[in-house]
Amino acid sequence: MQPTTITVNGRVVDPGMMPAQSLERAVIISIFAWRRAEPDDRLPGSEKNGWWGDTWPDIENDRIGSRFWLLTRDTITPKTLARAKEYVEEALQWLVDDLVADSITVSVQRQGIDTIVISTVITKPDKTTTDIRMVTAWTGLS
Numbered sequence: 001m002q003p004t005t006i007t008v009n010g011r012v013v014d015p016g017m018m019p020a021q022s023l024e025r026a027v028i029i030s031i032f033a034w035r036r037a038e039p040d041d042r043l044p045g046s047e048k049n050g051w052w053g054d055t056w057p058d059i060e061n062d063r064i065g066s067r068f069w070l071l072t073r074d075t076i077t078p079k080t081l082a083r084a085k086e087y088v089e090e091a092l093q094w095l096v097d098d099l100v101a102d103s104i105t106v107s108v109q110r111q112g113i114d115t116i117v118i119s120t121v122i123t124k125p126d127k128t129t130t131d132i133r134m135v136t137a138w139t140g141l142s
Helices: 023-032 067-071 078-097
Strands: 005-008 011-013 104-110 113-125 129-137
Touching: 005 023, 011 104, 023 078, 023 113, 067 078, 078 104, 078 113
Parallel strands: none
Antiparallel strands: 005 011, 005 129, 104 113, 113 129
């Protein structure tokens, strides 16, 4: 299984070595931290998971992470990729709500048999953009 590879503006980065890149770190946490499942979500197991801190949010319904983990037992189909895109957009919406970004564009594509590519382009209020691309083995999600 290949490890997740992350590129920011075309440069490969080590997520553990990004102390000054708070936006990039926030995007990675938002996508790969496990957000609690919604009541009507189809679970891959019996747990709804999620971060315990979301039990008492400062802002009502504020949640951290994504529901991307719900797809861990799914095969990579166009429907699965559409759900993955929806989950990533949901996880990053706080950037727009909190005025960190003007807009976010997300694409999710299959690469080979067991790999997906998540591409995000974040347009900041000053109109500069940050392009974050994550290549991850589908089997590495669980």
